[in-house]
Amino acid sequence: MPQQSAPERLEKIIRRDAPLAGFTTWGVGGTAKTLLSPADRGELSISLGWLRSRGLDYYVVGGGSNSLVFDGEIDVPIISTRLMDTVTFSREGGSITLTCGAGALLKDVFALSVREGWSGLEFTAGIPGSVGGAIMGNAGTREGEISSAVRRIEMADRTGSLFTLDRGGIGWGYRRCSLAEDGIAVISSVVMELRESTPEAVAKSVRVTLERRKSQPLSARTAGCVFKNPEGDSxxxxxxxxxxxxxxxxxxxxxxxxxxxxxxxxxxxxxxxxxxxxxxxxxxxxxxxxxxxxxxxxxxxxxxxxxx
Ligand SMILES: Cc1cc2nc3c(=O)[nH]c(=O)nc-3n(C[C@H](O)[C@H](O)[C@H](O)COP(=O)(O)OP(=O)(O)OC[C@H]3O[C@@H](n4cnc5c(N)ncnc54)[C@H](O)[C@@H]3O)c2cc1C
Structure with a gap:
């Protein structure tokens, strides 16, 4: 098949006047004047280059499970990572290297790890949203935080240039990732390292997290916890x-x-x-x-x- 030119690819990536409510778990939100939906890192790079050439800022939406989108017309272009959802893995010794597109759903990655008996993501049981969003908020529970599984992250800067950072080059804390503060990057993919275990052992440690989920309104339309826990309190x-x-x-x-x-x-x-x-x-x-x-x-x- 002949390669598409950048303008041809842009035509496929950009949508005008796109309703956003379907992109959020609250099911609210207005209309994005411009919605960009890149399907891979090449298209992400083209999207950011296009925004840059017009001097436009942007906002990224992953699974929309931690975002409150304004009701009216939204001027700032929205980048949706929904289509960047590929997941691949390789095994070496007792360790699994999992490469997830930023838009891959954390629940799917979690389910894969339970099915295969890979340990390292048990604490993410019940967390909706995308892998990219989970990284940006260092999503987790009392049992752990996503940063512990990360090996490296590939992202694009505001010009569209792709670069990679190892886990150690990023600052992490409670619901905190320094990439979100720097505001310079859109994550395109995340490489995680898990450990070989058994489906039974993984399912057993998942139960602790799932038990606590019973005290949350999981069937309602929400965005999880609205506020962070203050230091030492709930x-x-x-x-x-x-x-x-x-x-x-x-x-x-x-x-x-x-x-x-x-x-x-x-x-x-x-x-x-x-x-x-x-x-x-x-x-x-x-x-x-x-x-x-x-x-x-x-x-x-x-x-x-x-x-x-
Ligand atoms: C029922 C329920 C239970 C929940 N339980 C938990 C829980 O136990 N623990 C927990 O931590 N959270 C929980 N959450 C909140 C939420 O699911 C997580 O914070 C999740 O990781 C957000 O991911 P998302 O893709 O939906 O993020 P979004 O809401 O799409 O985005 C969140 C932030 O990340 C940025 N972002 C998203 N993707 C990228 C990217 N590729 N590159 C750069 N920036 C990006 C966005 O710009 C935004 O600032 C819960 C939510 C619900 C609805």
């Missing part, structure tokens, strides 16, 4: 004791099961969720003097969200 506890479990705004309500989850229970808007989150944050501040910081990311919002 945001869920503070929210519950501040009386947030009874609160709702429009079609958004605080989960009865877990106060750090906001549910879209009646076709709410992103603004309903934002207002409710702000109300919860204010209540915790009034009662405990603790200013909770957001775990979720705000996409396409204008000005200071706290003024909504």
């Amino acid at each position: 945001a869920g506890r503070l929210l519950e004791e501040a009386g947030c479990k009874d609160l709702s705004v429009g079609g958004a309500r605080v989960s009865e099961i877990h106060a750090n989850f906001i549910e879209n229970y009646a076709d709410c808007t992103a603004m309903d969720i934002a207002r409710l989150a702000k109300l919860c944050r204010d209540k915790v501040y009034e009662k405990f003097g603790v200013a909770l910081s957001f775990e979720i990311k705000f996409v396409g919002w204008r000005g200071d969200f706290m003024e909504v």
Whole structure:
């Protein structure tokens, strides 16, 4: 088949006036004026080069399970990694090298590891979203964080140039990855290292994490925990004791099961969720003097969200 030129590939990658609600687990959000959906690192590079040549900024959406997308028209071009979802692996000795496209779903990678009996991702049981999004937020549970499995990350800078960083060249912390702070890179793929075990042993250690998931509203439309846990405390506890479990705004309500989850229970808007989150944050501040910081990311919002 003849190779497509960059303009031909761009035509396939770019979509105008694309509704974004289907790209988020909350199921809310407006319309992106420009949506770019590269299918591989070459197309990611072309996309970033195109944005750069027009002096445009961008925002990346992976699985949209940690993002609150603004209701209206979104000016900033959105890059979706959804199509960059290939997963390959190789075995050497007792170790497995897993290479995942940034848009591969973490739940699929997790399921593969359980099925094959590879140890190293047990703690990710029940975390939705993409591998790229998991890296950017160093996703995890009490049992572990994704950074522990990472060997190296391939990404593209704002000009579209591809480069690779080893795990050690990146700063990690609780829901923190220095790449997100630097704001210079879009992850194209992640190489992880897992250990050979057995499906039975892996399934056994997964149970601890799954047991705790019973205290979360997994069938509702949410984006997981809205706020990060403050040092040495639980945001869920503070929210519950501040009386947030009874609160709702429009079609958004605080989960009865877990106060750090906001549910879209009646076709709410992103603004309903934002207002409710702000109300919860204010209540915790009034009662405990603790200013909770957001775990979720705000996409396409204008000005200071706290003024909504
Ligand atoms: C029911 C439920 C349970 C959850 N439980 C947990 C949990 O136990 N632990 C936990 O940590 N999280 C949890 N979450 C939150 C969420 O699933 C994770 O944070 C997840 O890793 C986010 O991935 P995503 O692809 O959906 O990210 P998105 O929401 O798409 O993006 C999150 C951030 O990452 C950036 N990003 C995404 N992909 C890339 C890329 N390729 N390159 C550069 N930047 C990128 C985005 O720009 C954004 O800033 C839960 C969510 C739900 C709905």
